[in-house]
Amino acid sequence: MNVATIRKYSAFLPPAISYTLAYRFNILMWSTRALFVFLATAWMWLSVYSGRSGGGYDVSSIFTYVVVAAMIGDFVAEDDQDTMAEDIVGGRLSAYLTQPISYFWRHSVMMIPVRGLVLLLIPLKLLVFLALFPNVPTSFPSNPGQWALFVLSVILATCMFVAIDFLNGAFAFWFHRAYGIRWLVTILWALCSGAYLPIGLLPGWIHAMILLTPFPYLIYAPIAQLVGPESATTRLLLVGAQIIWLVVLYLAVRKVWSVGIKRYEAVGA
Amino acid sequence: MKLSAHKLRRYAWIWRRAVAMHFGTLVTSRSDFVFFFLGKMVRMCFFFVFFISIFAVAPTVVGYSKGEVLLFFATMNLIDVLIQISWYRGFFLLPRMVRDGDFDFMLTKPVSPLFMIAFHIFDFLDLTTLPVAIGFLWYAFSLLPSLGAVAWIGYVIFLMNALALAFALNMTLAALTFRTVQTGNLWGVFRDLMYILRFPPEIFPRGVQFFLTFVVPMLVIVAFPVKAAIGRLPLAVGVYGLAISALALVLASKFWHRGLRAYSSASS
Numbered sequence: 001m002n003v004a005t006i007r008k009y010s011a012f013l014p015p016a017i018s019y020t021l022a023y024r025f026n027i028l029m030w031s032t033r034a035l036f037v038f039l040a041t042a043w044m045w046l047s048v049y050s051g052r053s054g055g056g057y058d059v060s061s062i063f064t065y066v067v068v069a070a071m072i073g074d075f076v077a078e079d080d081q082d083t084m085a086e087d088i089v090g091g092r093l094s095a096y097l098t099q100p101i102s103y104f105w106r107h108s109v110m111m112i113p114v115r116g117l118v119l120l121l122i123p124l125k126l127l128v129f130l131a132l133f134p135n136v137p138t139s140f141p142s143n144p145g146q147w148a149l150f151v152l153s154v155i156l157a158t159c160m161f162v163a164i165d166f167l168n169g170a171f172a173f174w175f176h177r178a179y180g181i182r183w184l185v186t187i188l189w190a191l192c193s194g195a196y197l198p199i200g201l202l203p204g205w206i207h208a209m210i211l212l213t214p215f216p217y218l219i220y221a222p223i224a225q226l227v228g229p230e231s232a233t234t235r236l237l238l239v240g241a242q243i244i245w246l247v248v249l250y251l252a253v254r255k256v257w258s259v260g261i262k263r264y265e266a267v268g269a
Numbered sequence: 270m271k272l273s274a275h276k277l278r279r280y281a282w283i284w285r286r287a288v289a290m291h292f293g294t295l296v297t298s299r300s301d302f303v304f305f306f307l308g309k310m311v312r313m314c315f316f317f318v319f320f321i322s323i324f325a326v327a328p329t330v331v332g333y334s335k336g337e338v339l340l341f342f343a344t345m346n347l348i349d350v351l352i353q354i355s356w357y358r359g360f361f362l363l364p365r366m367v368r369d370g371d372f373d374f375m376l377t378k379p380v381s382p383l384f385m386i387a388f389h390i391f392d393f394l395d396l397t398t399l400p401v402a403i404g405f406l407w408y409a410f411s412l413l414p415s416l417g418a419v420a421w422i423g424y425v426i427f428l429m430n431a432l433a434l435a436f437a438l439n440m441t442l443a444a445l446t447f448r449t450v451q452t453g454n455l456w457g458v459f460r461d462l463m464y465i466l467r468f469p470p471e472i473f474p475r476g477v478q479f480f481l482t483f484v485v486p487m488l489v490i491v492a493f494p495v496k497a498a499i500g501r502l503p504l505a506v507g508v509y510g511l512a513i514s515a516l517a518l519v520l521a522s523k524f525w526h527r528g529l530r531a532y533s534s535a536s537s
Contacts (some may be wrong), residue, residue, distance in 0.1 A: 026454070029454040029457070033454070033457055033458060033461050035465065036461055036462075036465070037461055037465060038470060040465035040472075040473075043321075043468070043472045043473055043474070043477075044330075044468050044472050046305065046472075047331045047469075047471075047472040048323050048326055048327045048330055049326065049327070049332055052326060052327055054325065054326035054327070055325065055326055066272030074369040160320075172372070175298075175301070176298065177302050177307075178301075179298075179301050179304075179307045180298070180300055180301030180302065180303065180308070181301075181304040183301065183304065183305060183308050184304045184305070184307050184308040185343075187312050188308075188309055191311065196319065197319060197322065199325075201322045201325065201326070202318060202319075203318065203321075203322065203324050206318060239294065246335075258441040
C-alpha cells in the first residue's frame with residue numbers, strides 16, 4: 001500500500017469520525033452494557049475460583065482473563081455488517097462501485113474512528129473494574145515480550161474480525177438481508193471466541209472443534225499472550241495461527257467479493 | 270358474564286388472526302427461520318456446556334450444587350423463551366411503530382391497544398426452542414433430590430409471578446415510548462439483566478443483590494422460583510416478591526394509560 005493509496009482511503013476518515021460522534025451516546029451505552037455482562041462474568045468466575053484453582057487458572061489469573069476480555073472485546077469485535085448488507089440490498093453499493101476504491105478497504109477504514117473511541121473508553125472501564133474489585137489480585141506479566149506479542153495479537157485479531165465481518169455482510173449477496181445467517185455467525189464468534197470463558201475449560205472435544213475455527217483467535221489468542229496455562233511455544237503458535245487465518249480470510253474476502261458482485265443487482269435511478 | 274365470554278372469544282379470534290399473519294411474514298424467509306433457530310440452539314447449548322464446565326473446577330458455586338446452578342440457568346431460559354414467544358417482540362416493536370405512525374392503525378381498531386401491541390406478534394422461532402428449554406429444565410430437576418409438593422407449588426407460583434412481573438416491566442418500557450422513542454438501549458439493558466440472571470444471585474455483591482431485588486426487581490423473576498423450589502426462599506421475601514409483582518402490574522398499567530393519553534400521532 002503506497003502513500004497515494006493511504007491518502008485516498010484516509011479521505012473516508014472525516015465522514016467516519018462525524019458518523020461515529022453522531023452516535024457517541026449509543027457507543028457509550030453499548031460499552032456500558034457490555035461492561036455489565038462482563039462484571040457478571042467476573043463475579044461468577046470469582047465465586048467459582050474462590051480458594052481454588054483448576055484448568056490452569058486460579059482466582060487472580062481468571063480475574064485478569066475477564067478484565068482483558070472486557071478491555072479488548074469491544075475493540076476487536078466492532079462490527080458493521082448491517083451497513084454492508086443494507087448497501088447490497090438497498091442498491092447503495094452501486095455508488096461505491098463507480099468510485100476508484102475497494103469497497104473492502106473503505107469498509108475497514110470506516111470502522112477506525114469507532115475503534116478509536118472504544119480505545120479511549122478503556123481507561124474508564126479499567127477504573128470501574130479497579131473500583132469494584134479493589135482487593136482482587138491480578139496476574140499481568142512483567143515480560144515486555146509478552147506485552148509486545150499481546151499488542152501484535154490484538155492487531156491481528158482485529159484484522160481477522162474485519163474480514164469475518166465483511167464476509168458476514170457479504171451473505172446479503174445470496175440471502176435477502178441475510179439476518180438469520182449473520183446472526184448465527186455473530187452468535188458463533190461471540191461464544192467461541194473466549195469472551196465468556198477460557199476455551200480450555202470447555203470439554204476436550206468442543207475445545208478441539210473450536211480451535212479449528214477462526215473464532216478463538218479473536219479474543220482467546222490475544223489474552224493467552226498475557227495470562228493462562230499456555231506455554232511460550234503455544235503462545236507463538238497461536239499468533240502463527242492468527243497469521244494463517246488472516247491470509248485465509250483475506251483470500252476468502254477476495255473470492256466471495258468476486259463471486260458475490262456477479263450476483264449483485266440494483267434497480268432504480 | 271355473557272358479554273365477557275363474547276369479548277374473550279373476540280380477543281381469542283383476533284389473537285389467532287395476528288398469529289397467523291405473523292407466521293405468514295415469518296415463512297417468507299425460510300432461510301432466516303432456519304438460521305435463527307440454529308443460532309438460538311447453539312447459544313442455549315453453549316451456556317448449558319458452560320455451566321457443566323464450571324463444575325469441572327468446583328463441586329459447588331456459592332453453596333449451590335450442580336443441579337441447583339443448572340436450575341437457575343434452565344429457569345432463566347424457560348422464562349426468557351416464554352416472554353419472547355408471548356409479548357416481548359410486540360412491545361419491542363412499539364417505538365418503531367410510533368416513529369412510523371403505524372401505531373395509529375392500532376388505535377383506530379375497537380380493541381385494547383395494550384392487547385394489540387403486546388400480543389400481535391407470536392414468536393414461532395422461540396416456540397421451536399421451547400422443547401429444548403424444557404429438556405434442560407427436566408435435566409436440572411433430575412439432578413436434584415426429589416421435590417415435595419410444596420416445593421413444586423412454590424416453583425409454579427413464582428414462575429407465574431415472574432411472568433407477571435416481566436410483563437409489567439416490559440409494559441413500562443413500552444409505555445416510555447410515548448415519552449421518547451429512544452428506548453432501544455433500555456430494552457437492551459432488560460435483555461442483559463435477564464442473561465446475567467442465569468447465574469445464582471449470591472455471586473453478586475450484597476449491594477447489587479439488594480438493587481436487583483428491591484430497586485429493579487429482576488431477581489424476583491429468575492431467582493425466586495428456583496429458591497422456592499429448593500427451599501431457600503424465606504416466607505417474608507416470597508410475600509414481598511408476590512406483592513412487588515402485583516404493585517408493578519398496577520403501576521405499569523397506570524403508566525401505560527397515562528402515556529397513551531399523552532401520545533400524539535407522528536403519521537401524516
